[in-house]
Amino acid sequence: MRRAGIALAALLLATAAGDPRRETEHVVEAGETLKGIANRAGVPPAVIIEANGLVEPYAVRTGQRLTIPRQRVHVVKPGETGFAIAQRFGVPFAQIAIANRLDAKGTVRPGQRLIIPALVTRPAERPPASETARPFFRRPHDGTVLLGYAKRADGGGHDGIDYAANPLDMVRAAGSGTVVAVSASDSRFGRIVTIDHGNGWTSRYGHLAKITVDTGDVVKTGERIGLAGDTGEAKRTEVHFEIRHDGKPVDPAPLLAR
Incomplete structure (x- = not known):
């Protein structure tokens, strides 16, 4: 009983302190990166990218509000397909595929644990006009x-x-x-x-x-x-x-x- 009370107190304290594994929205602080925010929140970076319509190079800025999709986990049953699972949870298959790195055919296997991201409808965020003139490029090869x-x-x-x-x-x-x-x-x-x-x-x-x-x-x-x-x-x-x-x-x- 005493342990249960301690656990409950710890949970309430974490929630009150802004436990990053429970937040559904995060305001970017100075020095934070997308990867760091994702790690602390316990969600894949790709899910945050998809939820907020981020574009390459996926930089975040101080004061920016990011939606943190809270996710469920589904264990694939024999005969299930990725598309059927998406329909069951009411989440576009594209979001499930990104979160789990699935192929475009929706191939899954029995016993596989799938992250089911929360459905997010936030429109894609566009970078400032000065950055839209060209895409993000990087070297195709590291040679001299x-x-x-x-x-x-x-x-x-x-x-x-x-x-x-x-x-x-x-x-x-x-x-x-x-x-x-x-x-x-x-x-x-x-x-x-x-x-x-x-x-x-x-x-x-x-x-x-x-x-x-x-x-x-x-x-x-x-x-x-x-x-x-x-x-x-x-x-x-x-x-x-x-x-x-x-x-x-x-x-x-x-x-x-x-």
Whole structure:
């Protein structure tokens, strides 16, 4: 009895003190990060991202109010599918898939414990206008720069950045978007992938040994889109990378996150 009283007192004290594992809304304090908030709240970062419509690079700002979806857990029964479970709980399957890293087919297995996030209807939050001019980009490969962007007065030059690479190194999407073109026989760049990032922004990745995405695939920043090679006119294993806006090449260097 005494232990029960102590436990109840501890619970009330934690609640009164703002127990992060019970809060459903969090006001961001100076120095906090999305990952830290998620860890303290005991929910996956992806659930908070989805609930608040956050966009890359998923930075949060002091004073920002974040919805913290409280979740349930469901143990998959034989014969159940992800879509049936979503219908049962009245939660869009996309939110369950994000919280549990499920594939688009809704594949689950008996005995699997699924996080069922709370249904959130908050509209997507948009960054300030000064940040909407371009997507969030990062380097597609960590190799040394062999050749940078250069434009000449006569219209010639080099439209992107060439990175040194080892054979079959992973080449990553520089930003989230949709694969709009895949070619295995470009005369200059050999195997090449083009990703549309919206608002007129596209990126291209050339000299690939292998392409690991298809036209129409939706990719996230950092996701593998191919393997480095020496196809096309490459003299060694390298990655050719371009960023274009409204079809015109722009210097990638100032746009890449450090």
